[in-house]
Amino acid sequence: MEYVNPLTGFRVDGRRPNEMRQLKGEVGVVARADGSALFEMGNTRVIAAVYGPREIQNRGQQVNSNEALVRCEYRMAEFSTGDRRRKPKGDRRSTEISLVIRQTMEASILTHLMPRSQIDIFVQVLQADGGTRSACINAATLALADAGIPMRDIVTSCSAGYLCSTPLLDLNYIEDSAGGPDVTVGILTKMDKVTLLQMDAKLPMDTFENVMELAIEGCKAIATYIREVLLENTKRLECQRG
């Protein structure tokens, strides 16, 4: 199949290879949580809720009492995919993604400022259309910011793939199912540090560099957008307070 039309240069959904899907971010969507956010990348829609920092519940889990414990639970809503399969809770994929999100977020949270406390991040995929991993990280970043958790930097994530000999930014479900390489990158945007890099395929080194470069560009664009959302939100709060 041609994922990039050779005559028009457009992808199956009308994007150019280096274009991202429509982004949408909104904070404060779950009233009871300390911080929450909805994040959309095209048809992929993810909700994140943050509780904490609060007193640690199970001391046994804490490795270092001088730092906050970050926990993460990832779930996929049963209605989120087209085939509505019933998936057992805690399957391997969910456990792995929970871990990935936790580790990525931990890298930016200033855990040493919150000793003997814990932060819980709940992420749920409402609608899946490729790039759920990245959307979860972006949603978690927004929710953490909404909760006022101190962070080093904004972490954002974006994926890029390689199909039809072309690096493609932000694969949707159809492109993701093509079975080509898919590189997911997470970066600390201001510090320009990579905190997450995943790929489960082989790519020649020079191609890989191009694809990763594209994914990093995507992360930066998302960071710009997330800053806009947060700034907008802060202005709104200011107005409310008068």
Place this chain on the structure above:
Amino acid sequence: MLQSKSFVKKTKQGRIQKVVREHYLRDDVYCGFVPCSACDAAAERKLDAAAAAILVVDTNVVLHQIDLLENPAIEDVVLLSVVLDEVKNKNLAVFNRIKALCTNKARRFYVFANEQHRDTYVKDMVGESSNDRNDRAIRVAACWYQSHLGESTKVLLITNDRDNKRKAIEEGLNAETVESYVRSLAQPGLLDLVVVPTSGDVTMEDAEDHRPSKKKVIYNEHKPMSEVTSGLRCGIYHQGKLRVNRYNPFEAYVGSESIGDEIVIHGRSNMNRAFDGDIVAVELLPQDQWHESKSFIADDDEEEEDVHLAPNSADDAPRNTSSTQSTVGSSAPSVSSRPIGRVVGIIKRNWNSYCGSLEPMPMPAGSRGVAHALFVSKDRRIPKIRIQTRQLENLVNKRIIVAVDSWDVLSRYPSGHYVRTIGDIGDKETETEVVLIENDINTRPFSTQVLACLPPLPWTLSLEDLSNPNRQDLRHVRVFSVDPPGCRDIDDALHCTLLPNGNFEVGVHIADVTNFVHPGTPLDEEAAQRGTSVYLVGQRIDMLPKPLTEDVCSLRADVERLAFSVIWEMTPDADIISTRYTKSVIKSCAAMSYVEAQARMDDSRLVDPLTVDLRNLNSLAKIMRQRRCERGALTLASAEVKFEIDSETHDPLDIGMYQIREANQMIEEFMLAANISVAEKILKYFPLCSLLRRHPSPTKEMLEPLLRTASSVGLNLDVSSSKALAESLDNAKSNDPYFNKLIRILATRCMTQAVYFCSGDLTFSEYYHYGLAASLYTHFTSPIRRYADVVVHRLLAAALDIAKLPPIFQDGPQLTGIADNLNYRHRNAQMASRASVELHTLIYFRTRPTDTEARIVKVKANGFIVFVPKFGIEGPIYLTPRGDKGGDWVVDEVHQRVTKPGTNISYAVLQTVRIHMEVVEPQPHRPKLQLTLI
């Protein structure tokens, strides 16, 4: 920002599973009109300011009038993405042609992504068919163009759909049919290219029906697509690709996955207008009707078997006529084991253009205006095609190309249109071009982009090459080459040095083509497309440009050349002690022909080092060959002929069997060994993406004709394995000296040819090469003339860690695609070579009627097929006059004998007969070789 802010998001819904997809609409899709100031200045522009009209064409115009569109008289065409998508779904061959037009810089065909443009995207409407929706999209896009370009530029919608044209005019557009537009161009020759519209389309004023007035339905209607789909689902119909028997166009096969067998289709009415290569839906006939038709040499009065080159493999041979023979002679048709069916619908057409000529016909009086003629394709699988022409007098006795357009149930033959003339029938250049076109062989000169990839000429060895740590300097080694006389593209050279320990160092040095052909370059892509050089009689069509083929890569004598070497240490008993592979620099000391090398070895007075090397190699080769045969490698035989060509007229002067000498076998043995060593190495490093070559074991059914013939002369062959067969062939002896060779020739033609494949696609046991009795095999030794070898060179270089593996090897399907293309190209190259030999055979016998000996290879109800060993051809000999379907003669199946009752005249298989060969012209300008019994 990566995302343009101006996108509007829409979602398309559909599918049973309810898939929600995004569809981004944009404002950065531009019109492509050169003087347009509204569009982005940097955008690509093709449509000429001076164009009389900007043409917007609909899907059917592209599908049916592609020959017209390719004519340079048609320019400034807008192709909408909705049209291109539809064309691609309906006919990939046409799509590739229109794609070539759109990417051709010399043509003004502009692609407009109307489905992505904010103002031209149309939403599906409830109750609207996808055809209507697409027609509407085309009109909306045409309207957009008209308003975008303004009134001063005329936008013209070209459509043959009556409804669409009416709606367009109502919506204020300019719209015309293809024919009226072409008429307005006032170039009469163009009109022949216009396809006659079928019912439902706008009829042309002067295209009244010339078919017989009493219209009779000849074929069954095809079932509607919905019925075909549901029939396929519930298993009443079976889907598959129809393949017409090359030697009997009234028989076809459909490989069906659903029943796991081949369905046989007999006769044109059961084929129901399907062409070779069409994807069809087939219905099985009731089992009591599964009888085979009687086999005659010619199956129908309008078709007949021609004298042709003797087949070299099952791929060249007539298919399965043996099993049909079992019923000849018995009046009650017996039930066949193979399912028999008929075509009920055509899922995908494989219509193409074909080479051939018009059936001879009397010139109509006056010969002005439109004439109707029947076109006969050279490819016998294709039925005759009805065409209309305004230039009949120019087309008779010419080889022409005709494209098919439609096939009505009322018409015995399909309708088509004239595309172009190649030349006079029988003219050598014309017929050679026909052979090349028929086999899809690219003879175009290499493009400037391809030639730009060549190294600076004249090429010389550089210091850089010499200082490369991966390249060993072997210039001091006594390397030489042995090839056919006059060979300019020398792929391989050898050396053989006696080591102090009594062993030999033997090196096979192969032209280092990949040092010059880099992956992904235009040169590489062109070579990958061509796949192989093609050798015709007295002509070579190169895979690589001439400077590489004949000079830079060719391992010529006395010049320094780059090579890729396989070097073994071998004991005097030809046991390989070690193998190493290296890039190298060599300087060949002699480029010998087989005859020269043989003469040196045979001349006992010669004791120079080169001759000694040759003799050492020869004795090693003999041992290796012996061992290979013991393992079960088949010594097969084919009848290859050789022409001596007049250097001025290029006509054949003499014809004879190609003589195989010991020197040929010696070179062959070392090439086999090198190929096997390389196959082992690359597979070890790249188990999933190595390009290998396999030769499938013949099935019992394929060997059936051989067994039948053998048993009729009392010979029992054991075909349980290649080793058993090899031994039985060795034991097949009689007092007839030619008997063994003949049996081997018959065995060879039962086998299919070896094929390339990607190692990841099959399991290890399937890698087996039956003919060579080798568990692994590949092609490494001829990279100048075979692309497979180029691929293998890259794999070997990567396995040695001296080059990176190109990214294409990561892509399984793409690699499989390369292997498929190589198989297709090789097959075509062989067919072209054979056709060229047939052509020259005909030219040779035109002036030289000959009496000679022939051997009967197959007995039929009304005659037999003979093989003429001296000239490598075979053809029919009729015992009864044509048209008379046997009766006089009785066939004895068991003994493969045909006897005239009441006499003692009989003919049996393998019997020697004296025949007369002569070129006759039953119809003017249609010469053919005829064999008759003396």
